[in-house]
Amino acid sequence: MTKKQTDPLERVAQEMKKCVKCGACRANCPAFGTFQREPATARGKVALAQHLVKGDITLDDGTYSAMSKCLLCGSCVDKCPNQVPTDEIVIAAREALAQRRGLTTFHKAVGQVIKNRKLMNFGALAAAVLGPVFFRKIPSTSGLRLRFPMPFLGGSRHVPQIAKKPFMKRHPEIIKGEPGKPTIVFFVGCMTNFVYTEIGEATLALFRHLGCTVIIPQGQQCCGLPGMSGGDLETVRELAEQNLAAIEKHEADYVMTACATCGGALHKLYPLVIGKRNPELKARLQAVADKTVDAAVLLQKLGLHPEETGTGQRMRVTYHDPCHHRTAGIAKQPRTLLTQTPGLELIEMDGADRCCGLGGTFNVYHYESSLDINAGKSKAIIDTGADAVVTGCPGCIMQLSDGLKQAGDKTRVLHTVELLARKIRR
Amino acid sequence: MLDARTLQQLTDIVGADNIATGAQDLICYGYDATQMEFLPDAVVHPESAEQVSRILQLANKENVPVFPRGAGSGFTGGALPKGGGVVLVTTRMNRILRIDTDNLVAEVEPGVVTETFQMAVEKLGLFYPPDPASLKFSTLGGNVAECAGGPRAVKYGVTKDFVMGLEVVLPTGAIIRTGGETVKGVVGYDLTKLLCGSEGTLGIITKIIFKLLPYPDSKKTMLTVFDSIDGAARAVSTIIKNKIIPTTLEFMDHATLTCVERRFNLGMPESARAVLLIEVDGDRDLIEKQAGQIHKLIEPLGLVQFRVAKDAAESEELWRVRRLVSPSLRDVNPDKFNEDIVVPRSKVPDVIRRIEVIQKRYDIPIVNFGHAGDGNIHVNIMIDKSVPGQLEKAHEAIKEVFQAALDLGGTMSGEHGVGLAKQPYIPLELNADQITAMKAIKAALDPNNILNPGKMLP
Numbered sequence: 001m002t003k004k005q006t007d008p009l010e011r012v013a014q015e016m017k018k019c020v021k022c023g024a025c026r027a028n029c030p031a032f033g034t035f036q037r038e039p040a041t042a043r044g045k046v047a048l049a050q051h052l053v054k055g056d057i058t059l060d061d062g063t064y065s066a067m068s069k070c071l072l073c074g075s076c077v078d079k080c081p082n083q084v085p086t087d088e089i090v091i092a093a094r095e096a097l098a099q100r101r102g103l104t105t106f107h108k109a110v111g112q113v114i115k116n117r118k119l120m121n122f123g124a125l126a127a128a129v130l131g132p133v134f135f136r137k138i139p140s141t142s143g144l145r146l147r148f149p150m151p152f153l154g155g156s157r158h159v160p161q162i163a164k165k166p167f168m169k170r171h172p173e174i175i176k177g178e179p180g181k182p183t184i185v186f187f188v189g190c191m192t193n194f195v196y197t198e199i200g201e202a203t204l205a206l207f208r209h210l211g212c213t214v215i216i217p218q219g220q221q222c223c224g225l226p227g228m229s230g231g232d233l234e235t236v237r238e239l240a241e242q243n244l245a246a247i248e249k250h251e252a253d254y255v256m257t258a259c260a261t262c263g264g265a266l267h268k269l270y271p272l273v274i275g276k277r278n279p280e281l282k283a284r285l286q287a288v289a290d291k292t293v294d295a296a297v298l299l300q301k302l303g304l305h306p307e308e309t310g311t312g313q314r315m316r317v318t319y320h321d322p323c324h325h326r327t328a329g330i331a332k333q334p335r336t337l338l339t340q341t342p343g344l345e346l347i348e349m350d351g352a353d354r355c356c357g358l359g360g361t362f363n364v365y366h367y368e369s370s371l372d373i374n375a376g377k378s379k380a381i382i383d384t385g386a387d388a389v390v391t392g393c394p395g396c397i398m399q400l401s402d403g404l405k406q407a408g409d410k411t412r413v414l415h416t417v418e419l420l421a422r423k424i425r426r
Numbered sequence: 427m428l429d430a431r432t433l434q435q436l437t438d439i440v441g442a443d444n445i446a447t448g449a450q451d452l453i454c455y456g457y458d459a460t461q462m463e464f465l466p467d468a469v470v471h472p473e474s475a476e477q478v479s480r481i482l483q484l485a486n487k488e489n490v491p492v493f494p495r496g497a498g499s500g501f502t503g504g505a506l507p508k509g510g511g512v513v514l515v516t517t518r519m520n521r522i523l524r525i526d527t528d529n530l531v532a533e534v535e536p537g538v539v540t541e542t543f544q545m546a547v548e549k550l551g552l553f554y555p556p557d558p559a560s561l562k563f564s565t566l567g568g569n570v571a572e573c574a575g576g577p578r579a580v581k582y583g584v585t586k587d588f589v590m591g592l593e594v595v596l597p598t599g600a601i602i603r604t605g606g607e608t609v610k611g612v613v614g615y616d617l618t619k620l621l622c623g624s625e626g627t628l629g630i631i632t633k634i635i636f637k638l639l640p641y642p643d644s645k646k647t648m649l650t651v652f653d654s655i656d657g658a659a660r661a662v663s664t665i666i667k668n669k670i671i672p673t674t675l676e677f678m679d680h681a682t683l684t685c686v687e688r689r690f691n692l693g694m695p696e697s698a699r700a701v702l703l704i705e706v707d708g709d710r711d712l713i714e715k716q717a718g719q720i721h722k723l724i725e726p727l728g729l730v731q732f733r734v735a736k737d738a739a740e741s742e743e744l745w746r747v748r749r750l751v752s753p754s755l756r757d758v759n760p761d762k763f764n765e766d767i768v769v770p771r772s773k774v775p776d777v778i779r780r781i782e783v784i785q786k787r788y789d790i791p792i793v794n795f796g797h798a799g800d801g802n803i804h805v806n807i808m809i810d811k812s813v814p815g816q817l818e819k820a821h822e823a824i825k826e827v828f829q830a831a832l833d834l835g836g837t838m839s840g841e842h843g844v845g846l847a848k849q850p851y852i853p854l855e856l857n858a859d860q861i862t863a864m865k866a867i868k869a870a871l872d873p874n875n876i877l878n879p880g881k882m883l884p
Contacts, residue, residue, distance in 0.1 A: 017760065022459040023499035027539075027562035036517065037446075038454035038498070047453055062450040081752045 008095040008233075009053050011276060012088055016053070019046040019084040025076040030355045031069045031362075033376075034369040039066040042076035042086040049089050052096065059100040067093045069366065071359025071373075072229065073323035091273055094231030107230030110361065114190070114222035115235055121169075124162050124194045160195050160398055167193045167200035173218050174250075175204070178211035182302065185215045185252040187243070187266060187292075189259035190222045191394030199394060202421035203258045203295050206309075209424045210302050219246030223265035229360030233277065240265075240274045244284055255288055258295040258417055260393035261360075264324030266292040294325065296334040296392055296416050306340035309420045316345045317419070318386040320377070320400060321353040322393035334392055334416045341420060349380040349389075358399035374403035381411055388412040390419060427510070428467040432488045436470055436512065439480045444471040444518065455513045458498045458505055460847055461761075466493065466507035471518045475593060475601050475632035481514060482630070483599035485876045493878050494626040496536065496568030499560045501764060502845030504572060504625045508880050516567045519632065522546050530638040531590060531607050536567020536631045540574075543636075553641040555582035558841065567631045573623030575841035577674040580799025581707075582639075584841065586622035593633035594621060597872035607635055620867070625843050626878045628871050645673065645707035646717050647741035649733045650724060651698045655679055657728030658700035659775040662798045664723050665704070666771070670716050674705035675799030676748050679778060682795045689754035692747060695730050702798060703748050705741075751795055758791045759808035763820055765827060769836035771801040780830040781805060788823045790816065802840035828854055844882045852884050 025042035026032055032041040039048065039062075048066055051057045070090045077085055103111065113119060168188055177183075184207055192200045207214050220243055224236035243266075247255055257263040271289045275282035293301070317338060321331055331353070339346050357363065357373030381389045381404065389400055389411055401413045428436075437445050446452075446469045455469045472478045485492045491511030498505055507513050520537035527550055534543060540561040547554050557576035558564055564574065570592070575584040591605030594617075605611065605618035621629055652658040662675050678686070678701045687694055694701075706716045721732055735741035755762060769777045778794055785792040796804040805827050809816040828838040828851050838855055839848055852861070864883055868875075 018756070020459060020461060020762075021457045021498075023497050023560065023563050025563075026497055026499075027541075037451070039450045041454075043457075044450075044454040047457060048450055051453055057449045057453070062448040066450050066454075082756055083753065 008092040008099070008277075009049055009089075012049075012085070012092045013053050015085050016046050016050050016089060018082045019043055019086075020082060021047065022081065024079060024081055025086070028075040028079045030071055030073060030075070030357065030373045031369070034372040035069055040069040042080070042084070045070060045090055045093070046084060046086055049093050052093065059097050063093075064097055064101070067097060068362070069369075071323070071355050071357070071362045073355040073359060074327040075323070075355065078327065088272065091228060091231070091233075094229070095233045096231070098231035098233075103230060103232055106364065107227070107232055107361065110226050110230060111232045111235040114224060114226055115238060117221055120190065120194065120222075121166060124166055160401065162194055163197040165197075167197040168216055168218065170197070171204070171216055173216055175208065175214045175216070177208065177213035181211035181213065182253040183213040183215065183251065184298070185217060185247055185250055185255045187220060187223070187247070187255055187257045187262055188216060189257060189262040189394065191398070192259060196394045196397065196415070198418060199258055199415045202415065202417040202425065203256075205421045205425045206295075206299060206304065206417055207256075209308075210299075210304060212302070215250045215252060217246035217250060219249070221246075223262040225261050225265050225269070226360055228265075228269065228273065229362065233273070237274050237278060237281075240270050240285065241281065244281070244288060247288055248284070252291070254298060255292045256295055256298050257292065258392070258415065259395070260294070260322035260324035260330075261395050263292060263294050264328065267328060294328070294330055294333075294392060296337055297330055299417075299420065300333045300337055304337065304420070306337055306420065307342055309423050310341035310343050311422045312343045314343050314345070315388060315419075316347055316384075316386045317388045317390045317414075318347050318349045318381055318384040319352060320349070320356065320381070320389055320391040320396060322391055322396045323355050325392055326353045330392070334390075337416065337420060338390060344419065347384040347386050349384045349386075351376070351380055356396045356399045356403070358395050363399065370399070371403065371406060374399060375407070378403040378407045378409065382407065382409050386411060388414050388419075390414050390416050392416050428490060428512070432484065432490060433468060435484055436468060436481065439477055439484070440470050440472050444473065445469070455495065455498070455515065456507060458500045458503060460501060460503045460506070460845070462503050462506055462846060464506050464508045465510065466513040467510050469513045469515060471515045473518045475595055478514065478595045478630050478632055479599045479601050481512070482595055482597060482877070485512065486598055486874050489874060489876065491876055491879050494567075494571070494630045496565035496571070497539070497560070497563050499564045500568065500572060500845060501766075501842040502839075502847040504843055504845035504878070504881060505568075506846060508846060514630065516630070516632075517565060520565075523633070525550060525552070525638075526607075527552070529607060530640075532636045532638055534566055534634050534636065536565060536570070536634065538566050540564050540566055540569055547638055548641055551641050553639040554588065554636060555639065556585045556588060566634055570622055570631055570634055571624065571626045572843045573841070575797070575800075575802065577676050577705075577797055579797060579802070580675050581671045581673045586619060588637045589618055589622050589634060590637050591635035592618055592621055592631055594629035594631055596629050597874075597877035601632070605635065623843065625845060625882050627868060627881055627883075628877070630877070642673075642707035644710045644713060645705055645741070646713045647735040647744050648704040648717060648720065649731070649744040649747060650702045650704060650729060651695055651731035652700045652702065653697045653728040653730050655700045655778050656775045658702045659772070659798065660727050661702055661724040661729075662774070663772050664727065665720055666799075668719065668723055670706070670719060672704050672720075672799060673707045674703065675797065676703040676795070677701065677774070677798035678703075678748065678751060678795040679793070681791065681793040682751055685754040685758060685793060686747065686750050689757055690750050692750075697730050701747065703744060748795075755793060755806055755808065758793065759810045761809050761811045763807040763809070763824060764842075765805045765807070765824060765838070766796070766802060766840045766842045767805055767827060767831035767836055767838055768800065768802045768840035769831050769834045771798065773834040773836070774798055774801055774803065777803065777830055777834055777836070780834075781827060784823050784826045784830070788819045790819055790823060792823070792827075797840075800840070801836065825851060825854070846881060849882065849884055852882075
């Protein structure tokens with residue numbers, strides 16, 4: 001293997017040395033939980049990465065398969081006695097694989113789509129118009145969101161309906177607030193822009209309620225995390241640069257996300273992964289990372305009075321921690337907001353902080369395993385008897401909805417801001 | 427190397443889904459927590475005792491070594507396929523077969539994760555006390571094979587004290603049962619005890635019958651800080667001499683406290699030289715009384731801080747100090763040899779003093795913590811393998827640490843076993859006659875030496 005092929009791995013070779021192969025990651029890795037084979041564990045992937053650097057195995061199908069069995073959820077890093085950054089090591093291995101073997105057709109397509117907002121806008125329009133013609137609608141009375149099954153993605157998967165008009169097309173770039181109140185750049189994210197526009201509307205309503213100036217930079221793109229899943233770091237870098245430029249154009253106190261995944265990209269992965277590979281961008285990425293904050297955290301910080309929100313109607317909810325929140329230490333803030341909201345009762349589920357099984361493109365490549373991981377999550381949600389499961393990540397919302405649907409359950413899946421904005425938006 | 431025909435026969439036994447020969451699988455079943463690595467020729471995941479039996483029969487016929495393995499979390503290389511052969515993974519046999527609440531016994535397969543079993547019995551108000559640090563991921567089969575210990579050993583004993591019977595596939599393929607479900611039983615040799623801690627050299631465990639206890643009513647956790655290691659050690663003997671047997675008596679020496687403090691800034695008193703984490707369990711009134719007694723007993727021994735947890739959350743906070751030890755050690759040096767010597771508990775200060783001398787002589791950091799209640803100390807020799815000469819120094823220091831433990835009437839391993847890591851030092855502890863007797867047992871049960879060969883005995 002030539003040096004170039006293992007370059008990304010050599011960048012993290014020192015980190016690999018921290019792994020003593022104790023096996024603690026076996027207890028926490030959702031991928032190991034479903035595959036039950038050692039190459040799926042964090043320590044297994046570290047061992048394989050070490051052998052790749054040594055050059056005694058190659059980036060062949062076996063290695064590709066092992067490295068694909070990771071949701072990048074970061075639970076191994078959280079619970080590792082030596083804090084081995086396996087997520088970073090897997091990202092580097094996937095980059096090396098992409099350099100060596102080229103991107104898969106699927107990931108090539110992902111890269112093309114996420115790099116091209118116009119294409120996304122067009123695709124969304126087409127899907128919104130044609131979707132209902134081709135795909136089955138779930139009656140709105142079922143309490144479920146509108147979905148259509150995607151047979152080409154595997155069996156009976158249900159994915160959400162695309163919005164007729166993307167969130168960003170509905171609003172001007174700058175929505176002026178009251179003088180003296182904070183200015184917030186809203187990083188919208190694809191899922192919110194194209195699918196769950198109600199999350200965007202709720203977020204906007206809440207910050208306008210607080211008198212903030214909200215800026216929705218028109219130049220913003222996808223955060224790029226689907227590309228990172230596939231090792232397409234080139235696309236992620238391009239998107240990071242475009243997002244940087246869009247965000248930096250505005251003077252703002254905060255850069256806010258209502259999507260745990262986008263938050264994870266801006267706050268942690270941009271400086272860590274893209275910054276490491278592109279030193280000239282590092283300081284700029286870090287400056288944006290330092291300003292990046294999750295919507296629920298910011299709402300609490302800015303003193304949202306939950307009594308002013310919610311409808312007061314009694315509702316029992318349970319909260320699912322998205323991985324990108326857990327790794328950023330965001331857990332208490334959304335729960336506090338929910339429990340203070342009149343009418344809401346929070347019931348904790350078993351393993352609230354365990355991954356839902358989405359894991360970026362893991363869900364496409366290993367759909368059965370992704371559902372297997374999700375089955376435990378669905379059971380935990382159903383066992384609480386809650387009326388709704390609440391979370392802070394549109395990606396998790398999609399996965400939780402699919403899982404509950406597969407389980408034949410009617411528990412609603414909502415974003416924290418949707419519940420908080422109910423009264424305000426009425 | 428396995429020939430194609432043997433490989434096919436193995437596949438016929440376990441099924442194509444349960445055998446792997448790809449480089450990735452071989453690498454991932456060639457390590458454990460020792461940082462050693464040996465590649466097997468194949469990895470099999472049998473699902474029943476019958477399959478294990480057929481694998482061993484085939485291995486005898488074809489002269490192929492078989493290396494049993496659970497979660498691969500061992501510290502001494504007991505499951506590593508040195509020399510190549512077949513790694514036999516027991517994790518697909520992972521059912522809890524029954525929990526008998528009338529007789530307080532349970533029957534399990536070897537691949538059940540220790541914590542999973544603990545939680546299952548606790549739901550029924552029962553208790554399986556052995557709690558190795560790896561309990562969240564290690565398997566019960568591995569715990570029995572290595573005779574795992576843990577902090578609760580001071581009151582409850584170790585894994586072997588809870589094993590009543592086994593189903594074992596002998597190296598030749600015969601499936602036998604040892605022991606049983608009765609408290610009493612004296613017919614024949616006690617093969618159950620022989621197999622506990624035999625490190626997978628005498629048989630492959632396929633079922634385990636465990637003894638259970640009622641779950642203790644409540645527990646109380648105390649964090650006590652002393653101005654000397656002697657004070658902490660005297661506290662241990664004083665408490666026990668006064669007829670209180672705590673569940674746990676964990677200690678950390680000054681070097682350990684310095685590591686934890688440097689990394690996590692817990693605000694320990696300046697004069698802290700040793701910490702004892704004490705836990706008592708049982709009847710609520712009794713443990714209240716015992717906590718008071720303990721405080722009074724240890725007060726004159728150089729106690730500088732005494733904290734009692736009011737509830738489970740505070741207890742977890744006190745345990746945190748102990749749990750932070752592991753992550754903070756690597757700040758000292760990147761590579762660690764974690765030895766687990768045992769001395770009679772009154773000799774803990776003596777052995778710590780001797781280790782201090784060894785540390786100075788070799789000029790490498792040694793950090794000690796562990797289970798003071800049963801005299802089991804984790805001696806962590808911290809080195810940087812990339813510095814020339816350090817590895818050799820570490821091996822010399824380890825030898826002297828073992829000798830110190832033996833001189834004080836102890837043993838060189840309390841819970842990790844021998845495996846490959848401690849094999850070179852065996853003659854320090856066992857004489858030629860002892861080794862000959864053990865080899866005779868191995869030869870009688872495994873005439874072709876196909877089960878976990880090259881381990882434990884020199």
